[in-house]
Amino acid sequence: MSGLSRRGVLGLAGAGVAAVGIGAAAGVLASGEPAPAPRGPDPSAPVPFRGQHQAGIITPAQDRMHFVAFDVTTRDRGALVELLREWTAAAERMTAGREAAEGGAVGGSRQAPPADTGEALDLPASALTLTIGFGPSLFDDRFGLADRRPEALVDLPHFRGDDLDAKRGGGDICVQACANDPQVAVHAIRNLARIGFGKVAVRWSQLGFGRTSSTSTAQATPRNLFGFKDGTNNLKAEDPAALAEHVWVTEGPRWMVGGTYLVARRIRMHIEIWDRTSLAEQEDIVGRAKGSGAPLGQTAEFDPVDLHVRGAGGVPLIPDDSHIRLASAESLGGARILRRGYNFTDGSDGLGHLDAGLFFVCFNRDSRKQFIPMQQALSAHDRMMEYLEHTGSGHFACPPGLAEGRFWGDDLFG
Numbered sequence: 001m002s003g004l005s006r007r008g009v010l011g012l013a014g015a016g017v018a019a020v021g022i023g024a025a026a027g028v029l030a031s032g033e034p035a036p037a038p039r040g041p042d043p044s045a046p047v048p049f050r051g052q053h054q055a056g057i058i059t060p061a062q063d064r065m066h067f068v069a070f071d072v073t074t075r076d077r078g079a080l081v082e083l084l085r086e087w088t089a090a091a092e093r094m095t096a097g098r099e100a101a102e103g104g105a106v107g108g109s110r111q112a113p114p115a116d117t118g119e120a121l122d123l124p125a126s127a128l129t130l131t132i133g134f135g136p137s138l139f140d141d142r143f144g145l146a147d148r149r150p151e152a153l154v155d156l157p158h159f160r161g162d163d164l165d166a167k168r169g170g171g172d173i174c175v176q177a178c179a180n181d182p183q184v185a186v187h188a189i190r191n192l193a194r195i196g197f198g199k200v201a202v203r204w205s206q207l208g209f210g211r212t213s214s215t216s217t218a219q220a221t222p223r224n225l226f227g228f229k230d231g232t233n234n235l236k237a238e239d240p241a242a243l244a245e246h247v248w249v250t251e252g253p254r255w256m257v258g259g260t261y262l263v264a265r266r267i268r269m270h271i272e273i274w275d276r277t278s279l280a281e282q283e284d285i286v287g288r289a290k291g292s293g294a295p296l297g298q299t300a301e302f303d304p305v306d307l308h309v310r311g312a313g314g315v316p317l318i319p320d321d322s323h324i325r326l327a328s329a330e331s332l333g334g335a336r337i338l339r340r341g342y343n344f345t346d347g348s349d350g351l352g353h354l355d356a357g358l359f360f361v362c363f364n365r366d367s368r369k370q371f372i373p374m375q376q377a378l379s380a381h382d383r384m385m386e387y388l389e390h391t392g393s394g395h396f397a398c399p400p401g402l403a404e405g406r407f408w409g410d411d412l413f414g
Helices: 077-095 182-195 240-246 279-286 371-381 383-387
Strands: 064-072 129-134 173-179 200-211 260-269 342-348 354-364 388-398
Touching (some): 173 388, 260 371
Antiparallel strands (some): 200 342, 260 354, 260 388
């Protein structure tokens, strides 16, 4: 069974499709009939691994995610570089719908451990993407990289209300696996961890389901666990000018030009308290109608947000402490981010409450000028913070995409 392909079994499209999120619908027409969902890409097809930018950033957001942060345990620079070469080769194979190594699952010696764990045999590629990033801690004195750390790769500050768990943050290297089948995403991370044994160790990881943003105009807007459409005004792949302004790096070390900065935040949502809050208050907190997703004062989801529209007595229809007002580009001097988060449910907390929420992921050109000011405003003034608890955090530099023959991190270590 050497080189067994997953792409041939197109009937197994995975647990979700790229155009559908948790509880998401395409919307409701004035007549009350559901609107047809936009047609997205084939959810089982492979996504090109190489290109100008890494896949998994502006790629139409898949339905599932497995995010992992690794600590590098070796102090041998050469060993780390060789691992990055091995990872690149395996990642390229897996995103194409193949095993991590030729004949890896059952084609090798029966007396040796398989070179592929096998749980993705017979599954299609499921739009798998693998995106790598390097954390601030990698740029210490272990590998001679201190002078190559970008100025923008800062340690994120403590934000008001943070309750961070050290076991859910940081890391030398991150890998984001997204796919339309959870088993395909888990298989990819599992095999990278297996290949890295003795050189890296998993620091923390997070599974996600039901994307909470759209990165393409071909996708319907999904809903988060509060039941609201999330990411309506997100940057889209079809707007390259906005991406060039807000996402892709143009300055700094050569190895980062064309890359971007990833921010990950594990946000627990106190959904039981939210569920006992009136609909009117929920909509005031968000700043949108729960059903249609329209900004308050408007009629349809994609109507422009008007922060100045007022109701009776001159009171703003979108409250001053609402989420969409505080996160808007108008309130942040034009700053925008590309969101790419996922819902999660990690069991219960032992007190009768679900440990559930949003695994927030965003990409931006400079977190110091985009994500950090946004989160400072939200943490200080957003009324939604009463229902949220930030428990994990990470910041990573994601280099540009790879040309043929290149490997993850070669410009950084070259």
